[in-house]
């Protein structure tokens with residue numbers, strides 16, 4: 001019988017099929033963060049249990065940590081949020097799991113540091129109580145977001161019961177035009193198919209365009225799968241994946257590398273493998289894309305207009321009109337950050353555009369690297385200086401302005417161009433209007449003071 005890469009990972013982890021029709025799936029790694037992981041960890045300890053395999057459990061501090069440089073990293077940006085940090089720290093120590101604490105040189109957003117440290121690997125199952133865990137499928141892992149109760153169960157038993165999801169193949173062929181990124185591609189696909197378009201499927205992204213994407217861009221593409229209502233996304237591992245994983249802290253060492261790679265090479269869909277749904281995308285048609293509404297599916301290529309059938313409620317929140325161009329809308333804020341687009345390649349792309357320019361007057365522009373390692377690497381290249389000289393704030397690693405945590409935010413009503421993944425009402429703060437875009441478009445717009453593409457595109 002032919003199998004997809006997803007079938008291969010699923011079958012390799014199936015402990016048994018239960019009378020309910022669900023499968024009991026072995027979980028290789030659990031990742032936690034202080035916002036939701038602390039609940040699971042504390043509940044587990046309170047019930048008198050410990051993780052079955054503490055060395056397979058990882059925890060970082062990312063969601064509520066202050067990302068304002070120089071303000072003291074124990075200072076949570078949510079009023080009253082500090083308790084999540086202290087409770088997580090103490091529970092993680094008691095449980096004996098791998099804790100990547102606020103002051104660790106490895107600290108950062110879970111979906112940024114998991115690949116960076118080689119925790120996400122091809123062929124592994126990895127779960128985290130966070131919806132963007134699908135990002136990590138970019139490395140050929142079977143990774144998906146769960147709730148806190150399931151996280152507790154996975155830690156206690158090393159398994160989870162699950163109904164096998166349907167599968168969707170998204171084949172992307174053709175060359176992305178210059179200046180068009182994986183973020184534009186993700187927004188383009190979601191706009192075409194709708195926010196529910198992935199029908200709770202496990203998506204396999206494949207095709208020549210995907211093969212040509214570096215790992216950081218693949219992570220961006222898979223990150224947005226949950227905004228498309230997918231169970232998760234996966235990209236079959238290849239040479240790009242193997243090269244990326246060499247010498248990472250948790251990657252197989254030299255002694256075990258060959259054996260690991262030989263297994264990883266088998267993790268691809270058979271030629272005649274069956275999928276429940278198929279979508280084909282022509283990458284050449286993708287343009288720099290920006291959302292105009294309050295769902296990631298409500299977007300348009302720069303140069304197009306907001307459609308006549310646009311959702312009224314979304315337009316009223318966003319203060320926009322049907323027929324209005326998505327280009328040249330005046331902004332009040334710009335944010336480069338998040339697990340979608342705050343890796344070194346994202347910061348480099350933005351810095352290239354910003355270099356020698358100034359943020360337009362009246363605009364609050366912020367760049368928050370996705371991890372402390374990204375921040376360090378960026379500083380070694382002098383990117384922090386490029387951002388600061390242009391008038392950007394330069395933060396410490398964390399989720400920061402990707403989501404409103406109750407503390408600092410943009411002023412109500414501010415229109416923000418943002419490299420993040422969610423533009424729901426109030427996502428970045430009460431009344432804040434979010435336009436999702438690539439780091440390049442965020443950078444160009446911050447300089448222009450209005451939504452615009454980098455010069456290569458105009």
Ligand SMILES: CC(C)[C@H](C(=O)O)[C@@H](O)C(=O)O
Nearest residue numbers: 035036063129130131132403
């Ligand atoms: C806090 C967490 C549960 C949440 C998620 O699951 O995605 C957050 O990361 C987000 O992006 O909204």
Ligand code: SF4
Nearest residue numbers: 132338339399402403
């Ligand atoms: S950066 Fe944003 S989307 Fe990603 S995990 Fe943090 S809050 Fe969620």
